[in-house]
Amino acid sequence: MAEVGGEPGTGTVATTTYLQRFTVAYEYPVVFTEGLFRPDNPVLAHTLARLEPDRRHRCLVFLDEGLLAVRPGLAREIEAYARHHARTIELVAPPLTVPGGEKIKNDLFHIEWMMGLVYDHRLDRHSFILAVGGGAVLDAVGLVAATSHRGIRLVRVPTTVLAQNDSGVGVKNAVNLRGSKNFVGTFAPPFAVLNDLDFVELLPARDKIAGMAEAVKVALIRDADFFRWLERNALALAAFDRPAMAFMIRRCAELHMHQIARGGDPFETGSARPLDFGHWAAHKLESLTRHHLRHGEAVAIGIALDTRYSVLAGLLEPGAEERVCALLELLGFRLWNAALEARTAEGGLALLAGLQEFREHLGGELTVTLLEAIGRGVEVHAIDEALVVRSIGWLAERARP
Ligand SMILES: NC(=O)c1ccc[n+]([C@@H]2O[C@H](COP(=O)([O-])OP(=O)(O)OC[C@H]3O[C@@H](n4cnc5c(N)ncnc54)[C@H](O)[C@@H]3O)[C@@H](O)[C@H]2O)c1
Ligand SMILES: [Zn+2]
Numbered sequence: 001m002a003e004v005g006g007e008p009g010t011g012t013v014a015t016t017t018y019l020q021r022f023t024v025a026y027e028y029p030v031v032f033t034e035g036l037f038r039p040d041n042p043v044l045a046h047t048l049a050r051l052e053p054d055r056r057h058r059c060l061v062f063l064d065e066g067l068l069a070v071r072p073g074l075a076r077e078i079e080a081y082a083r084h085h086a087r088t089i090e091l092v093a094p095p096l097t098v099p100g101g102e103k104i105k106n107d108l109f110h111i112e113w114m115m116g117l118v119y120d121h122r123l124d125r126h127s128f129i130l131a132v133g134g135g136a137v138l139d140a141v142g143l144v145a146a147t148s149h150r151g152i153r154l155v156r157v158p159t160t161v162l163a164q165n166d167s168g169v170g171v172k173n174a175v176n177l178r179g180s181k182n183f184v185g186t187f188a189p190p191f192a193v194l195n196d197l198d199f200v201e202l203l204p205a206r207d208k209i210a211g212m213a214e215a216v217k218v219a220l221i222r223d224a225d226f227f228r229w230l231e232r233n234a235l236a237l238a239a240f241d242r243p244a245m246a247f248m249i250r251r252c253a254e255l256h257m258h259q260i261a262r263g264g265d266p267f268e269t270g271s272a273r274p275l276d277f278g279h280w281a282a283h284k285l286e287s288l289t290r291h292h293l294r295h296g297e298a299v300a301i302g303i304a305l306d307t308r309y310s311v312l313a314g315l316l317e318p319g320a321e322e323r324v325c326a327l328l329e330l331l332g333f334r335l336w337n338a339a340l341e342a343r344t345a346e347g348g349l350a351l352l353a354g355l356q357e358f359r360e361h362l363g364g365e366l367t368v369t370l371l372e373a374i375g376r377g378v379e380v381h382a383i384d385e386a387l388v389v390r391s392i393g394w395l396a397e398r399a400r401p
Pocket of ligand 1: 064066067070100102105166172204
């Protein structure tokens with residue numbers, strides 16, 4: 001602790017400032033496995049026992065209702081797993097079902113209900129909460145775990161492509177308030193993340209495709225080799241070939257983890273968010289379409305738009321935008337939505353308000369990631385609206401039959 005400022009007691013007002021400073025190292029395993037809840041798979045038991053191998057760990061489990069619809073025996077599987085590993089795991093209650101998708105994030109009632117259960121079952125800061133589900137359930141349960149007793153150990157089991165390759169491996173949680181997306185949330189690294197490809201296979205095709213947009217995104221800003229891999233394997237991915245999906249998810253998760261750990265700003269205190277390439281437009285398209293577009297579908301359009309913009313702005317070699325669009329289309333994305341041309345009551349282009357909203361969410365200066373090469377993002381602080389309009393025109397032209 002350093003003393004800064006003037007000598008105490010001199011002058012009329014005595015002021016002493018101590019600059020408090022410490023750093024905390026975070027560490028959490030991100031595991032890729034199959035058959036996570038098969039009794040002979042030791043991953044979950046080992047994960048819970050990682051810090052205290054000789055204890056029996058109390059554990060409360062929340063399951064995504066949408067996942068249960070396609071895997072109705074899951075609660076029983078988890079109970080059987082806990083019985084098999086009874087020396088390590090004590091379920092404080094049978095696994096509990098929570099609403100899936102944005103429903104769980106749209107009403108604080110669900111948060112309070114889960115907190116009540118944490119209280120009723122006397123979980124403490126060494127107990128575990130296990131969240132099994134899509135990104136929305138992980139976000140809501142994550143908030144409960146981060147704030148009950150100021151932080152209970154959270155093990156995430158992401159069950160969608162998006163949650164496995166992007167949101168589930170990160171350090172954030174949040175729910176919505178008054179329609180404002182992710183308004184109530186914290187930065188809270190999990191205790192562990194356990195990815196099981198079997199869950200992804202249960203997803204409808206549309207959701208499998210949607211999650212791949214984040215892989216294209218992170219390849220474009222960080223890893224040209226991965227982009228070329230995606231191009232070579234686009235048809236296998238479009239057919240949901242299991243090994244191709246497994247590699248795509250793992251590499252994408254790895255790149256996200258790398259950015260969080262090495263990007264210098266894991267808790268996003270600055271104005272930049274490089275992982276949000278293509279997202280300023282995507283967020284706006286999601287709300288303009290009242291969430292009829294999935295997040296990943298909107299991101300794919302946002303990527304196409306900002307890649308064309310990068311070319312028009314002279315940052316990126318012409319031709320690259322066609323390559324990016326071709327990959328996205330091979331994967332199954334449609335790169336047009338009428339909301340791109342929606343107008344406000346005043347007649348302006350509604351999409352452009354997305355830039356201001358993007359800045360407001362981060363705070364500070366507008367910072368948008370564009371491309372200077374395939375595999376290399378670049379940050380800019382001003383967007384030329386006329387070029388956005390021309391980029392939309394280009395997408396409209398391409399979409400014409
Ligand atoms: N915390 C972060 O860093 C972060 C980052 C990106 C996105 N998010 C959030 O993630 C959410 C989107 O997550 P998502 O794309 O994973 O979708 P989702 O959680 O909204 O789930 C989509 C639907 O799939 C169902 N489902 C879940 N797993 C399934 C499975 N294996 N088989 C069949 N159905 C299944 C759910 O019940 C739901 O109905 C958004 O709320 C977004 O804000 C958070
Ligand atoms: Zn995203």
